[in-house]
Every structure is written in structure tokens, then in C-alpha cells.
Amino acid sequence: MQTYTLNPGHLILNELREIRSQPIQISLPDSAWEPIKRSHQHLIAVVQRGTPAYGINTGFGKLAKTQVDVNDLSTLQYNLIRSHAAGVGTPIDLQVVRLAMILKLLSLAQGYSGVRPKIIEHFMAMLSHDIVPVVPEKGSVGASGDLAPLAHLSLPLIGEGEVFLNETRMPAAKALQIAGLTPLVLEAKEGLALLNGTQISTALAIDGLFSAEQNLASAIVIGSITVDATLGSYVPFDQRIHEVRRQSGQSRVASLYRTLLNDSQLNQSHANCDRVQDPYSLRCQPQVLGACLDQLDHGAKILLREANAVSDNPLICPETGEVLSGGNFHAEPVAMVADNIALAISETGSLSERRIAMLIDSSISELPPFLTTKAGLESGFMVAHVTAAALASENKSLSHPASVDSLPTSANQEDHVSMATFAARRLRAMNENTQNILAIEYLAASQGISLRRPLTSSSCVETAVKKLRRQIPEYQEDRVFYPDIDTASSLISHGELATLLPTQPLDTVVDAS
Numbered sequence: 001m002q003t004y005t006l007n008p009g010h011l012i013l014n015e016l017r018e019i020r021s022q023p024i025q026i027s028l029p030d031s032a033w034e035p036i037k038r039s040h041q042h043l044i045a046v047v048q049r050g051t052p053a054y055g056i057n058t059g060f061g062k063l064a065k066t067q068v069d070v071n072d073l074s075t076l077q078y079n080l081i082r083s084h085a086a087g088v089g090t091p092i093d094l095q096v097v098r099l100a101m102i103l104k105l106l107s108l109a110q111g112y113s114g115v116r117p118k119i120i121e122h123f124m125a126m127l128s129h130d131i132v133p134v135v136p137e138k139g140s141v142g143a144s145g146d147l148a149p150l151a152h153l154s155l156p157l158i159g160e161g162e163v164f165l166n167e168t169r170m171p172a173a174k175a176l177q178i179a180g181l182t183p184l185v186l187e188a189k190e191g192l193a194l195l196n197g198t199q200i201s202t203a204l205a206i207d208g209l210f211s212a213e214q215n216l217a218s219a220i221v222i223g224s225i226t227v228d229a230t231l232g233s234y235v236p237f238d239q240r241i242h243e244v245r246r247q248s249g250q251s252r253v254a255s256l257y258r259t260l261l262n263d264s265q266l267n268q269s270h271a272n273c274d275r276v277q278d279p280y281s282l283r284c285q286p287q288v289l290g291a292c293l294d295q296l297d298h299g300a301k302i303l304l305r306e307a308n309a310v311s312d313n314p315l316i317c318p319e320t321g322e323v324l325s326g327g328n329f330h331a332e333p334v335a336m337v338a339d340n341i342a343l344a345i346s347e348t349g350s351l352s353e354r355r356i357a358m359l360i361d362s363s364i365s366e367l368p369p370f371l372t373t374k375a376g377l378e379s380g381f382m383v384a385h386v387t388a389a390a391l392a393s394e395n396k397s398l399s400h401p402a403s404v405d406s407l408p409t410s411a412n413q414e415d416h417v418s419m420a421t422f423a424a425r426r427l428r429a430m431n432e433n434t435q436n437i438l439a440i441e442y443l444a445a446s447q448g449i450s451l452r453r454p455l456t457s458s459s460c461v462e463t464a465v466k467k468l469r470r471q472i473p474e475y476q477e478d479r480v481f482y483p484d485i486d487t488a489s490s491l492i493s494h495g496e497l498a499t500l501l502p503t504q505p506l507d508t509v510v511d512a513s
Helices: 013-019 030-049 070-083 096-108 117-128 147-160 170-178 189-194 199-229 239-243 248-260 264-270 285-307 332-358 382-398 420-451 459-469 482-495
Strands: 004-006 023-029 088-091 131-133 136-138 162-165 168-171
Touching: 004 013, 004 136, 013 096, 013 189, 013 199, 013 239, 013 285, 023 096, 023 117, 030 117, 070 147, 070 189, 096 117, 096 131, 096 147, 096 189, 096 199, 117 131, 117 147, 131 147, 131 170, 131 239, 136 147, 147 170, 147 199, 162 170, 168 170, 189 420, 199 248, 199 264, 199 285, 199 332, 199 420, 199 459, 199 482, 239 248, 248 285, 285 332, 332 382, 382 420, 420 459, 420 482
Parallel strands: 004 023
Antiparallel strands: 088 136, 131 162, 162 168
């Protein structure tokens, strides 16, 4: 099991990539524990003074004016977690929940929440034993924190709810017993600190961001295959065109196309053709995918800030011990960037679908109709394109912004919400749709290259085609199509195409500045 020493408030993008993907062991620098202890001492002082402090010795939400007896402060925290564990639906993917656990412990470890070190240590122990809470995917509006999902995340700390232990689902109490862990006894504010925060929506959005990045990288490689398969021009990727546009993403994407497309017999074969301009889906790839890259860049910066944030409420001021009641739990930044990432995902798939349509249209591609030499007797890629069109259309509906919606909750105390959790959650379905669209284009473009033989493409394009041909033969006749789509999709999801790029799309985003 991999061990990571993470510095609270100083995560970097590559750490987020790595820590989400597998069971891990977490440690904190020695210097991180002092702020945690100091914050807890401040909390003890607040409790001893007895003056009303939200969530520490009062009720929650609309019940904030109801003061709770000092003897009931522990019960208050248990009641909070139990009553808020009201999520429904399919469990969130394990790698997302692991990431949320890490983000939560790192937020608590910054010394603004008043919890005991024991709370953070318990999260670390659960991670090291690969105990991952069962967290239903639905039930959060992304304000006052991801209350319901974070309640499910927190239940196992007190020996309740369900978990996956080494990916086997079981009661939390049983898993803790197997691991030799004792359920926690909560103290003042600890339940509230566990529930307030944006860690679920942030983890979902980060997961969506990284999948979108891989799809974008794969789209650039697959788009390059299509350029040569359709005898497209290389002129649209000329550096001089993009320098005068002054758009960073566009220039970076064009540079990647120039790297992928060079020294190609196919390109040389039509040097003197009479085609003046290619369809937009070919020649505007840097402009469209570059705009998508800019959205992912922006999303990465915002989500990295949120991953390093303290989104608890109330906060305990480390300098003075004051209790500051605010709204850092409101996940509007996450909701808005998730909406932007959704646009990038949808457009990446939409452009790919248009290139598939061009590949099968012999009047444009100058390839056999539907990429079969026996059109009529055989349908070739006809219905594979229909599938791509269906997925692209579905993504258009899913890309409708979630952040513009709001339903007041908690008897109108929480009267504006972000819908960040849904905004982030739908990214997985959208990425899967786009990945399958790209898989169909990968198959179609590679078939186009096969139909151009004996001419060859650039070395990078030929490498991409060979990766496919090791598992999927050329189409000599109609056959059952879905296994090929699954195989091509798997190559994309495992990063086989993304690794052909000299740099990954988000490599320039090194911090949250």
C-alpha cells in the first residue's frame, strides 16, 4: 500500500491524481498536529464559557437559537450525524469516497474546526485498512455542506452505517472490529465539523475533471487519426494562425496536433489536391478543444483551491479563539466549475460525433460509404454513428447548468443552495458517454487509415492505430459491433492514447494560483 505524507492546505494536482486511485496510507507532517491541538483547546474554552455558539451548544439551521445543555453536547453530535444520514441511491464510487475522506481529514487538520486529533487519526486508520464508507449518491443540495453524504461518510467513525472493507460491503461495526478499531465517542462540535464541508462535491468534481482531461487528450490523438484518414489539411494547425488568436488553450492544442501529424505519406499524397478548406470538425479542432482545455484549466485551479480549503462552519479563529459563523460550506465555486467542465465534456464528444459523421459520408471523406467496400449488402459504421449521436445528444441535456437552480431548505433558513453535488456527479455519466463516442471514432478513423493502405500516416498516428489493431482486426465484413466499442473504450480509459502526447492537457496547472 502506497504511503503519502500530505501537508494540509498544500495539496498539488498530481497528488490528487494519485491519491484517488487506490487504497493508501496517509500521514501528516509533525508540524501539522500543533494547530489541531490548539484549535481543540480553543473549543474547550468556548464550551466552558457557556455563551451560545452555533452548533457547539445550540441546535442547527432553523434551531440555531435553541441552546443545548452542556451535559447533552455529545448527544447533540450523535443526533446530528444520525438524522442527517438520509441519502438515497447507488453508492458513490470507492475512489471518490476515498478522496473525500482525505479532503475531509486535511480540512479538519488545518486547525479551524476544534476537533480532537483523534478524529483525524481515525480517518487515517480507516484509510490504511481500506475501510471506505458506503455513501449514497443522492441527497445533497451543496449548501450547509454536503450534509447527507458527509453524514454517511461519518457514520462509520461511530460504528454505524455501512462500509466497504477491501471492497466487500458490510456493517461498519463489523469492519472496525476486523480492523481492531474502536468506534469514536464524539465531543462538542465534532459531528458538525464532520458534516459541514464541500468534500463530496469537490471529490466528485475532481474525479470528473481528471476523466475529462483524459478524454480530451484521447480526442486530440483520435482527431489526428481522422485528419489523415480523411486526407485533411495540416495548414489549420500552423503556429502562425494560433499566435494571432492569443488563446492559450488553442495554441497548446494546435501544438499537440503538429507533434502528432508529421512526415505522413497520406498527407503528402494530396499535396496538390483541389480541396480549399476542410469541414469545421477537422480544421477547427484547436479552437474547439482549446476552449475546452481552457475550461478544464480554470476548473483545475478552482477545485485545487477547494481541495485545500476549510469549508467548515463555524470556524474557530486560531489567533483569538473567536467562533466565526459564516458560509464557507456553500459549494457555489464547485457547482459553477462543474457546469463549465460539463460543457467541455459535451463539446469534446460533440466534435467527435461530427467527425464520425464525416468519416462515413463518402462525399466528404472520399472513403467508401459507411467505411465498407460492400455498402448496401453491409451497413458498416452506420449504426455505430447512430450510437455516437445518441450519446452526444444525451450529453447536451446533461450539460444544462445545475448551479442556476436553487430550492430553499431547512424552513427557509438555507434559502439559496448550489446544487454542486449533482453538478459534479453527472460528470461521470457525461465522461462515459464521451469516452464511448471517442471509441467509435477511434474505430472509424482507424478503419479509414486501413482503407488508405499502402500509404501510411505519421509515426504517432500509426502507433495509435497499432494499439487498436493488436486487439481489433480491420473490418472485412459486418460483425457484432459492441465488443469492439467496449475494447476501444477500455484503451481510452486506461490512458493508452493519452500517453502518446508529449504533455498532458493540465500539466501547466501546478498550483491553485
